[in-house]
Amino acid sequence: MPIAPDAKDWTWVLERTCAECGFDPDTITYESIPGRVRASAAALAAALDRPNAAVRPDDSTWSPLEYAAHVRDVCRIFEHRLDITRTGSARPGPPIGGYDTSVVVDDSGIPVFADWDQDVTALAENYGAQHPAQVAAELRAAGETTSRAFESVAAGERERPAKRSNGSLFTVESLARYFTHDVVHHAHDVEKRSAATT
Template sequence: MERCGECGFVDADLPRAEVAPALHGLAHQFAARLRGTGAAALRRRPAPAVWSPLEYGAHVRDVLVVQRERILRALIHDGPTYAPMRRDERVVEQRDNESDPATVADQLGSAAAQLAHLVAGLTDEEWDRVGIYPWPAQVARDVDWIARHTVHELVHHLFDVARTLQGPTGTPHGLGSG
């Protein structure tokens, strides 16, 4: 990946040994944001096609859970095909914007800890295991890419939340199937 035009993240700049600590640190930042912001501000969608900060938090929680499952599948099976996570549908079906922010923060932290524990113990061969990733198009991705992409998701959505809480609508995120 080249530098993300919005958040500035470059996955190649993140050493494997720093993935697990990055997941912990970013989850802590996200949880602190959810706990330190009023519920009304967390639930406010700045535009119909832009998630609220609380919805971004719930999405990040879900990403951490789904990515851990994808990595586990790649470790167990040769070339598994991953189902799309249905991110937009989840927000509605789970009524994420009605969730308790502290509960989402706790769940996000727990999911990050579980994923970080998994990636911290990977061997070089396991980092290279491959699965068929569904987004943006079906393509073979190794565990290394999945782990770094997950860190990018956290970085990017922290950026989205900060932008949303500051007021300007910006570019809608949370649209599509990841």
Template structure:
């Protein structure tokens, strides 16, 4: 995947040096998106997440991606297991979490992931792991960084249109 058909995000437009900067910028943007929402817990449709659920999801994406980097640095061509995104909305009770704590957790996770990406050189960024979405395929760590930036941008769009 190099381009998102739905939001227009272009993966090649995000360089390795951009990834940490873009990741660190998300906390403030998600805080603003939640502040602008009329009701952070309201789902616009039964099968569309609330602004708080999208924010919790992205916080957890940041955490999972950091774990995946660590795994890819330890193992050759690891298999990245799916995070169970739809299950986590329910089992982690996303819509009952405190929005301020969620934004704080997102900021901390974004900073940790940004720091991890900033420490990677070209050889590490070229390491691969088998990524489960949209279908299992080998992806580089640079792609993983770009994809994480895409996730952040895409879900901000989801919140805004909800």
């Protein structure tokens, strides 16, 4: 059954510590971001080796498989958003169900990428029916590719701006932190629920 949609605006994690996963934006250096993403992606991928990886703990919570498929797509989407932010223009995006790759440039010359409804994508891509081993491999690859993309950004580029269509303003640096929290948070979600069932 579908999970209740998450309509929260998570940009607050750029200003204060996340009480759920412990992510503290003030202690995260840009240089540490790729390593954190790689470690969290690896932990999520490893969770798919478990025999119950495709089983939801309850009707309102994703299975480890669904979380991992979501984070794989998060990595792909944020690589695309980083490309948009660095170039200030529309760029080819990943073919993900429910993801709008369109970009407009506002009157200030700032690129604006479309908001993303993760719940629409989860249904369109049928996360729960995907193969755990394939998702694990794709997640590792996407985590590595996106980590390298953020690593390639020179210090002088990190203040380049972009907007989300709901009005949220990002720079390369804040986009990186926002993205990293998403990956770290979901790795924590899966580990916490795994610990509760063992």
